[in-house]
Amino acid sequence: VDYYAAAPARDPRGPEEGTTKVLRGGAWRFSADNCRSGYRYNENPGESDVCFGYDIYGFRCVRRAIEDGAR
Template identity: 40%
Template sequence: MYLTTNGRCIRSLWTMVYTSPVGSFPANGYGLYDMVGNVCEWCWDWYGSNYYAPLPSSNPQGPSSGSLRVLRGGGWFNFAVYCRTANRYYYNPDHVSSGMGFRVVQL
């Protein structure tokens, strides 16, 4: 489930029921590939029900502890409406699913 250059999700165009290799679809307007789709991405943040209310708009950290971790984005198993990086879920950190993963980054 990838956003195409016209803003539509591939899954809404084809019947995608599996993950896809990196770079299978066009880059976004910033030249980045695969920013949404394939799997929801685990985040380091703990879940808080009022996550955005008391936090700064730049690099919010969320609660310092908790029992649930945040996931973002949408995966191959989601409806197209969830194909956006602002989509936010929460699960127990030891929850396992073929639709959940993480993004390796270099700082």
């Protein structure tokens, strides 16, 4: 099933059901080929917090850029 073929381009919520969930991005323990932002890994949806289950995942903070002259 190609979820992305019919998914909205903006703010997709993901499928209603499935057998795994997707984690994006590599980690410091991964090989050089898999240590990149485009890497995908599947995980059991029953695991509520994979950050405590494994020590290879992290997170990133994102902030919207301020336009020139706006404050």
